[in-house]
Amino acid sequence: MENVNSLIQERINKTEKLKAMGVNPYPSGYRPDISISEALDRFGDMEEETLEKESGLYNFAGRIISRRDFGKASFFHIKDRTGRIQAYIRKNKVDDVGFKIFKLMDIGDHIGIKGRLFRTRTGELTVLAEGLVFLGKSLRPLPEKWHGLTDVETRYRQRYVDLIMNDHVKEVFVLRSKIIQSIRKFLVDKDFLEVETPMMQPIPGGATARPFKTFHNALGMDLYLRVAPELYLKRLVVGGLERVFEINRSFRNEGISIKHNPEFTMLEFYMAYATYEDLMVLTEELFTHILMENLGSLVVEYQGMTIDFKPPWPRISLFDALRDTGRVDEKAFHSREDAAKAAMEFQISLLPRDGHGTILTKLFDHLVEPQLNMPTFIIGYPTEVSPLSRRNDQNPDLTDRFELFIGGREIANAFTELNDPIDQKERFQNQVALREAGDQEALFMDQDYVRALEYGMPPTAGEGIGIDRVVMLLSDSPSIRDVILFPHMRSIETGSGDETFEENKDK
RNA sequence: GGGCGUGUAGCUCAGUUGGCAGAGCAGUUGACUCUUAAUCAAUUGGUCGGAGGUUCGAGUCCUCCUACGCCCA
DSSP, X not given: OOOOOHHHHHHHHHHHHHHHTTOOSSOOOOOOSSOHHHHHHHHTTOOHHHHHHHOOOEEEEEEEEEEEEOSSEEEEEEEEXXXXXXXXXXXXXXXXXXXXXXXXXXXTOEEEEEEEEEEOTTOOEEEEEEEEEXXXXXXXXXXXXXTOOOOHHHHHHTHXXXXXXXXXXXXXXXXXXXXXXXXXXXXXXXXXXXXXXXXXXXXXXSSSXXXXXXXXXXXXXXXEEOSOSHHHHHHHHHTTOOEEEEEEEEEOOSOOBTTBOSEEEEEEEEEETOOHHHHHHHHHHHHHHHHHHHTSOSEEEETTEEEEOOSOOOEEEHHHHHHHTTOSOGGGGTOHHHHHHHHHHTTOOOOTTOOHHHHHHHHHHHHTGGGOOSOEEEEOOBGGXXXXXXXXXXXTTBBSEEEEEETTEEEEEEEEBOOOHHHHHHHHHHHHHHHHTTOTTSOOOOHHHHHHHHHOOOSEEEEEEEHHHHHHHHHTOSSGGGSSSSOOOOOOOOOTTOHHHHHHHTO
């Protein structure tokens, strides 16, 4: 158990004193009748004389976040979800017991204040307390008032403290929620149906990525956390749900970085009778909608660069983008050997099983992707790296697919869906061969998905958009951890008594 | 997996050439009924991330481990 330090002990002692006075340190049932922002909005601009006449008695509630004590009076600020306001308590305005209770309160405690508003000599709108209710004891001291909490590890591990101390953090997560609402509204207005598909899947699919594995005891079977909802959503299109979308978590058992969290949120949507070209237009429309609704502008400052989202966005083929760098020999586009040679020049690690298309895509990822700051559609992905995409009619080695890059990162991936069950089965077989050759990211054979296609999927296009990355762009956040409330961290040594961990270790 | 950096009081941080572990804020005690980083006086608080080593002596030097950050794979 953790050592109880003197600061916590001091607060426990105060709690005991409150109890001795007959005060419940954790009461329930108190209801504020005005929020802080409401009070500020309604009375903030009022002249002092009007304020005196108009301001009635209100019940406020909030957490004490600062205090300036005098002998028989005190100024302090309280904070609720909507804002912060100053309060003033005077011994002769509340009774002796009330003031004694206040003296036992600390920064961090929750308090209910009955009072009316006035303006101090310095002009700040302030609640003059006529009564107070103790609403909840905080046993741990909050970080310092001036520097606040800056230690990133503590900010992520104890997000609750981060949220108390850093208003900007809360704003990011409010924006995140609003962005998701905008997306939902945009799609619902276009007659898309929101659905939920399995996160625990017997066969993981829909993306080339390493999955997490778990075990269902009652069924006696392995299950995987999904790496994408794709194959289930497309089964629904086969079933006649011609426009579907899902916004939820996917899981990838890969490294953690500034742009990767093991669980992340993705929007995937599928639209029958549409092509990947239609989706480029739709994507521009969607981003315009999100940006105008939440930021009121199509121009965004991100980490010192200015990103202009005004459509149309350039569409460049992957090979052309690679050519345009001028850093890859033309021969690399025509033979695997020369592509491999080019990759070696840039110290890109290759595997013997990597085909020509894979090598060129790796070159693109290395040389082009980080440079694509303005919204850019890259089209013409090799079939080899696109096992679920429809082949291009002119060139079957390429697919009807695009990825969207913004701020040097992949934001979206979309394609006209492969709805030829025979071609799909062959693609799966190629993936299985890669898996057998040791590629842990390769797709599994999914017979049921092939069977679904055999019933006939209408011509369809689908897209996945990384929500976390979109929120990063719109909130000017450098790390994905800044837009995920509880990002993954290594667990701190829990000691030998952690039975839950021991029990699951063998699985 | 590799490289660089960081870890000292509840929080934010100093700590010199290896020589008594510090400051501000918070806390405690006292004064104070218009302050807002309130003020004034006094004062408590430490597994210097962990283990080992070098040394008369280690927060400081060395090795290993650990967590976090950044870069690379």
